[in-house]
Amino acid sequence: MRTDRNAYPSRWAYKLHYGETEPDPPRTLDDGTIRRYDNSHEDTKGHELHVAPEPDPDIITFPGMIELWNGSGARSRKPSSRSSDAITPR
Numbered sequence: 001m002r003t004d005r006n007a008y009p010s011r012w013a014y015k016l017h018y019g020e021t022e023p024d025p026p027r028t029l030d031d032g033t034i035r036r037y038d039n040s041h042e043d044t045k046g047h048e049l050h051v052a053p054e055p056d057p058d059i060i061t062f063p064g065m066i067e068l069w070n071g072s073g074a075r076s077r078k079p080s081s082r083s084s085d086a087i088t089p090r
Contacts, residue, residue, distance in 0.1 A: 007043045012065055014068075015036060016069065017038075018033075018036065019032040019034045019035075020032040027052060029052045037068055038050070047060050047061070
C-alpha cells in the first residue's frame with residue numbers, strides 16, 4: 001500500500017508472501033514462509049528477501065512494486081549461499 005509514514009522512505013509498505021498455512025521446516029521458515037519480500041524495517045534495514053530454510057534475510061535493492069510483483073529487478077546487496085534465489089534484472 002502507498003504510505004506517507006517516515007518509516008517507509010520508498011512510500012510503499014508491502015509484504016509479498018509465498019508460503020504454507022502450516023509451517024514445515026526446513027522446507028519453510030517457522031511462519032510458513034517459502035519466499036517473501038518485505039520492507040517491514042525499511043527505515044533501519046531496508047528491503048528484505050526471506051527464503052526458506054535460511055532464517056536471516058538478504059537485503060535487496062528496491063526496484064519498484066511492479067518489478068517486485070513481476071519477479072524482476074531486485075538484487076541482493078550481500079553475498080549469499082542462495083544467490084541463485086535473488087532476483088536479477090531481465
